[in-house]
Amino acid sequence: xxxxxxxxxxxxxxxxxxxxxxxxxxxxxxxxxxxxxxxxxxxxxxxxxxxxxxxxx
Amino acid sequence: xxxxxxxxxxxxxxxxxxxxxxxxxxxxxxxxxxxxxxxxxxxxxxxxxxxxxxxxxxxxxxxxxxxxxxxxxxxxxxxxxxxxxxxxxxxxxxxxxxxxxxxxxxxxxxxxxxxxxxxxxxxxxxxxxxxxxxxxxxxxxxxxxxxxxxxxxxxxxxxxxxxxxxxxxxxxxxxxxxxxxxxxxxxxxxxxxxxxxxxxxxxxxxxxxxxxxxxxxxxxxxxxxxxxxxxxxxxxxxxxxxxxxxxxxxxxxxxxxxxxxxxxxxxxxxxxxxxxxxxxxxxxxxxxxxxxxxxxxxxxxxxxxxxxxxxxxxxxxxxxxxxxxxxxxxxxxxxxxxxxxxxxxxxxxxxxxxxxxxxxxxxxxxxxxxxxxxxxxxxxxxxxxxxxxxxxxxxxxxxxxxxxxxxxxxxxxxxxxxxxxxxxxxxxxxxxxxxxxxxxxxxxxxxxxxxxxxxxxxxxxxxxxxxxxxxxxxxxxxxxxxxxxxxxxxxxxxxxxxxxxxxxxxxxxxxxxxxxxxxxxxxxxxxxxxxxxxxxxxxxxxxxxxx
Numbered sequence: 001x002x003x004x005x006x007x008x009x010x011x012x013x014x015x016x017x018x019x020x021x022x023x024x025x026x027x028x029x030x031x032x033x034x035x036x037x038x039x040x041x042x043x044x045x046x047x048x049x050x051x052x053x054x055x056x057x
Numbered sequence: 058x059x060x061x062x063x064x065x066x067x068x069x070x071x072x073x074x075x076x077x078x079x080x081x082x083x084x085x086x087x088x089x090x091x092x093x094x095x096x097x098x099x100x101x102x103x104x105x106x107x108x109x110x111x112x113x114x115x116x117x118x119x120x121x122x123x124x125x126x127x128x129x130x131x132x133x134x135x136x137x138x139x140x141x142x143x144x145x146x147x148x149x150x151x152x153x154x155x156x157x158x159x160x161x162x163x164x165x166x167x168x169x170x171x172x173x174x175x176x177x178x179x180x181x182x183x184x185x186x187x188x189x190x191x192x193x194x195x196x197x198x199x200x201x202x203x204x205x206x207x208x209x210x211x212x213x214x215x216x217x218x219x220x221x222x223x224x225x226x227x228x229x230x231x232x233x234x235x236x237x238x239x240x241x242x243x244x245x246x247x248x249x250x251x252x253x254x255x256x257x258x259x260x261x262x263x264x265x266x267x268x269x270x271x272x273x274x275x276x277x278x279x280x281x282x283x284x285x286x287x288x289x290x291x292x293x294x295x296x297x298x299x300x301x302x303x304x305x306x307x308x309x310x311x312x313x314x315x316x317x318x319x320x321x322x323x324x325x326x327x328x329x330x331x332x333x334x335x336x337x338x339x340x341x342x343x344x345x346x347x348x349x350x351x352x353x354x355x356x357x358x359x360x361x362x363x364x365x366x367x368x369x370x371x372x373x374x375x376x377x378x379x380x381x382x383x384x385x386x387x388x389x390x391x392x393x394x395x396x397x398x399x400x401x402x403x404x405x406x407x408x409x410x411x412x413x414x415x416x417x418x419x420x421x422x423x424x425x426x427x428x429x430x431x432x433x434x435x436x437x438x439x440x441x442x443x444x445x446x447x448x449x450x451x452x453x454x455x456x457x458x459x460x461x462x463x464x465x466x467x468x469x470x471x472x473x474x475x476x477x478x479x480x481x482x483x484x485x486x487x488x489x490x491x492x493x494x495x496x497x498x499x500x501x502x503x504x505x506x507x508x509x510x511x512x513x514x515x516x517x518x519x520x521x522x523x524x525x526x527x528x529x530x531x532x533x534x535x536x537x538x539x540x541x542x543x544x545x546x547x548x549x550x551x552x553x554x555x556x557x558x559x560x561x562x563x564x565x566x567x568x569x570x571x572x573x574x575x576x577x578x579x580x581x582x583x584x585x586x587x588x589x590x591x592x593x594x595x596x597x598x599x600x601x602x603x604x
Binding site: 030037041 | 273275386392
């Protein structure tokens with residue numbers, strides 16, 4: 001396979017497309033997976049939890 | 058600082074400083090007939106100075122194990138001070154170059170004070186000096202609080218902070234001597250670039266090691282943004298700076314790329330420096346300090362994740378919009394344009410998320426100038442990303458490119474977003490970092506806020522007007538098909554706007570000076586009688602400025 005302009009364009013238009021679409025689908029599915037919601041809601045409260053400003057040991 | 062370190066850590070520090078001094082000496086000897094030699098002496102002085110400080114302090118008693126019950130905040134404290142100092146230097150240089158454009162004689166016939174040398178001192182001073190130190194200081198703070206774990210050791214954070222500042226000093230002093238590899242925002246030469254890679258790898262390692270020790274199972278979203286910033290900046294920096302030095306005794310190097318490949322690599326770097334240095338890192342800051350200060354969790358945690366992946370996937374492809382109508386293949390330009398437009402989605406998701414978080418806390422925004430800094434930053438982030446997506450469209454770019462509109466856009470982002478979120482975040486942690494009940498003066502925070510806002514508005518409006526007029530004058534033709542205006546005509550038309558821009562910059566610089574004064578006076582306030590009274594950071598901002 002020659003490494004010329006058309007090859008690179010073809011690669012970008014095929015692999016590049018599927019790569020980005022697949023990653024988007026994975027990211028969206030993970031984010032909106034119903035069982036993940038509880039963890040996210042807890043995580044969101046992390047900065048505003050009232051507790052001592054020191055590491056847990 | 059030295060007393061914080063264990064005996065073993067002190068030995069390590071002395072070995073590192075000794076090695077640094079030897080490298081400096083080697084640079085000074087090999088580059089004795091070159092400007093590299095001067096940088097060698099600076100590196101030698103840094104290594105030797107640190108070594109002597111350790112010789113004097115190495116016999117201090119071993120620190121007690123009680124330190125492990127506290128977060129390690131000393132590097133954050135120094136980082137905050139360095140941020141504010143670099144802010145004054147970088148913004149001061151900015152005021153100077155802005156004035157140079159209005160009154161060119163201000164260069165005083167000195168080579169080092171010419172526009173071409175002072176401008177990178179301004180850009181690197183504010184981006185790397187001010188922004189970089191702010192990112193390092195706040196990332197250590199946020200990382201520890203969100204993982205509930207102390208930094209893994211007490212030497213690598215200092216290596217990162219001080220090593221990074223050595224890089225900044227080498228960069229700025231090099232520009233004044235005329236050392237540059239002529240790549241925008243990547244001007245420092247090969248030896249400074251290699252040093253930054255070493256520092257950056259240690260920085261990323263601190264992040265990974267602390268995360269590995271985390272007590273909190275979930276990695277809070279702010280850390281993802283900070284990690285994207287560190288990791289991607291490393292990749293960009295290494296690839297864009299691939300170069301071969303003339304010799305080991307010469308500061309001069311030649312890039313591995315040439316022609317349009319060089320341009321594409323440079324703007325892939327340049328735009329992602331905006332994306333990952335000036336956006337991702339500061340979004341990390343926003344996602345922690347804004348909810349914290351407002352006392353409300355982020356409006357939608359899911360939206361912050363979508364934004365994260367959106368920004369990391371799409372920014373990578375947007376750089377070619379800097380090269381519209383050039384030798385770059387048309388489809389690459391179109392690719393950059395398309396990704397820039399789609400980027401509006403994750404960008405506005407973050408800006409909207411921040412503003413929706415403030416729903417129900419707007420009275421705090423009214424009363425507390427610190428939170429108002431952050432709220433305004435989110436608004437400017439929304440404005441600038443909209444403008445950026447719009448300007449990346451080829452047809453719009455034909456009017457805006459090479460004009461002051463671009464400068465206005467950059468400063469709406471840099472002053473309105475980056476600097477505002479930084480000042481807000483720093484103000485919010487300064488009292489607890491120095492265990493003071495509150496800032497020295499809430500009034501001065503108000504003064505700073507209005508100086509910063511009016512400075513930004515004056516600056517951005519001046520450049521918008523100037524840029525559009527400039528763009529229109531360059532594309533106005535007479536009936537016979539020749540240009541209606543000469544280049545010098547457009548310069549004369551710019552002059553009043555250049556004066557207005559310098560004035561806006563002056564206001565912003567005055568604000569930065571007020572911030573430095575306020576923080577120094579806060580540190581100098583007497584410590585409260587009982588330490589416990591100041592130990593806790595209240596969740597509700599009981600120490601609101603303006604009350």
